Amino acid sequence: MGTVYETIIGLEIHAELSTKTKAFCACEYRYGGEVNTQCCPVCMGLPGTLPILNRMVVEYALRMGIATNCHINQVSKHDRKNYFYPDLPKGYQVTQADIPICENGVVEFYHQNHHKKIRLARIHIEEDTAKLLHDDAFRGTLIDFNRSGVPLIEIVSEPDLRSSGEAKDYLEAVRTLLDTLDICNCRMQEGTIRCDVNVSVRPKGQEAYGTRVEMKNVNSFSGAMQAIEYEAERQTKLLQEGKTVAQETRRWDEKSSVSVAMRTKEDAADYRYFPDADLLPLVVSDEWIEKVKNALPELPVAKYERYLSMGLSPSDSAFFVEQPKKAVFFDDCVKNENVLPKTIANWIIGEITARLNKNSLLIEDSPVTVMGICEMLRMIDDGIINNDAGKVILNEIFANGGKPSEIAERLALIQNSDEDELSALVDTVLSENEKSVTDYRNGKTNALGFLVGQCMKMSKGKANPQIINQLLRDKLGNA
Template structure:
């Protein structure tokens, strides 16, 4: 029997507000444990929360960017459960009236487009962080993250394989970064997801029993977790077992998941409106005010890059996947560089250097103007292509103007024919066999002679000029 996988995601994104959702404590990552908290975010008796308006602004912005309807009269609810990293034993979230609902996001996998429904986007407070003793003798808790504002993006169960789920995660991350509501740094826990997954025989309309894997914090781990859980459920069903509705923990180091607890239903949380917070009333004017702040989004930018700049679809997808990379590309073009040439450098050497140095596009240490200058130096014949790679490497290490680097390292290309003729003639004199091969019709021999001249010039000679001189001398 063949089976179909059904996947829905709950994506949690920490918002980039300066202060927490209900108090004035900083949301800055890091800091000494339990120093970014106060009686409000640690839930001390008698304190009163006050909603940060910027949190609602960001939620509306995320909703508009994902084609959602905005709920104009909403509220916040208490989600009750005991957990050590939520000291008041409930989380302020939203139940039946989320800020956003009924949206969608378009993804593309293997050239095929698909629309994934967004059920809801609601606001809530984050919990603290448990630090478990490695010897198993106890746990400590850091409340710095308590009260950091989150949006939770809940999708419809529209994905049928891990590749589609990964494409959705990448698309959502890109959108959230473009609209500047979250930095989406997964290594800092700013973006993480819960995976709801079930299997069913192909052709069956009813969903199978789903499991949930909590707080997966990398795309790679999410794909591995989904692949494992799909295989586990199919093997369980095939052997006559029953899939339990439960919450599981994914251990990426061991590439296995473990059952944590039975999966709660909504009624288990005993939701009720938070009595300390007033309703959220969102006017048409407020929505339009937020709408005006939404920039060109990745999908629209991708189409424009193909149509306006003539970039290949693949190049446009990679460049627009990062807001910073797209901005860097456009600034290079604005400074006069050819769009396709910029794209070639970004897709090739720049991406390689980012990978080698294990840094993100946001950490490129030089401005786009310097990249444009480097391209101009090549096009003017001031430096060779190989020298340009050395200059780019130095730009990462020294963050200097490429013109300064070229002068300091003596990388100026020799393009003066009169200065190269003597050098070329000596190469011809030293390699009579190659000269004879060329005259006998072996065109490839000239490539060897070009290489020998470049070696003699220590890489500084202009290859095009060398080719011209060689052909003139050989054909004379």
């Protein structure tokens, strides 16, 4: 029996904050703007310019720190990380080195109904770099300064993760938290969340960590999983062959799914961190912390537990935790209408989400309002329309808008609940389908479904199916 190896993973997540303006100047930033239209002398690092810290950046970092139960350093500072690269106009990045704003926290989340906790070493504030553009039409590299100086928080976990799957769950939990706190746009394809992955392996049961390898350039959650798996396997193989793992930084190549050595410990970059005297110490008052704490939204774990207690399934609860905007929509519906929360959840998660996705719409832009869905669900609950009519109404609203009651009227979707009329209809159907009647009486109970279908067909879909069902059962039983 060979040695069994265990993978140890730590993640450094860089999340771009969605503050209106940049970290150290008044430039507004939106992803996708025309190149070099969202920059000024300060974020272009022109000589003589000075940084002014955006207080909203601190506020957003505090939200994350408090939501993850971090210790808040009420006096932290800004440092310079010095290195040369064309995307770094000042020749240094403003970051926080030895005293970050937040330390020693924990990210809690539910995964497949298991409550998990991953410890955080720190969260600190830093600025993003410019973006290099390599254009085939132009021999060389161009620089877009729009992203230069956009605020980031770096969320550094302890090495608490043990598998690529767990790392992905954690990444998703962090994304959910950022989304819930409304501090990041959380679009990986736009680079708003990036991560560096630290991986080591050790024989199972051994306490000391193995040699750590840092992997950069991981730009997607699936990329992170692949990178971890690749690296764990590479390191395990080295150890099995009696070789050692070199302490180094590797670059993840997403296209070919391999990690490539970038630099070893010996030639590791020396960033010459030192305090940035252009910025005053960052002081956070008790009042500020208290204010942020009191304004925090319901956090994912509490929300998950609340939905379970409302009767939602674990997967439906998780759905809303991961999609905070839809959760708000759901909560508003529950508040508005006395319909079973589970029913409301089914409609939002199923029919509405499907139509939003089909039309590439966010729930914020949904043509169906909270009032609209509530009105429709009430009509279903009261038996005025049936589920199928509900779907037709949704289609109509997505296509042309409108009020569910008016659409139901206009498209003649109101169902027939007149027992006398329906009784006559059932009688007709029974007389025209004697074979099915015989089948049913001989124990083929699925013949009932066929008969219901025939009744619905004859009523052009407007018969109340519950009443039809009851009438059929009554009549077949009595015959």
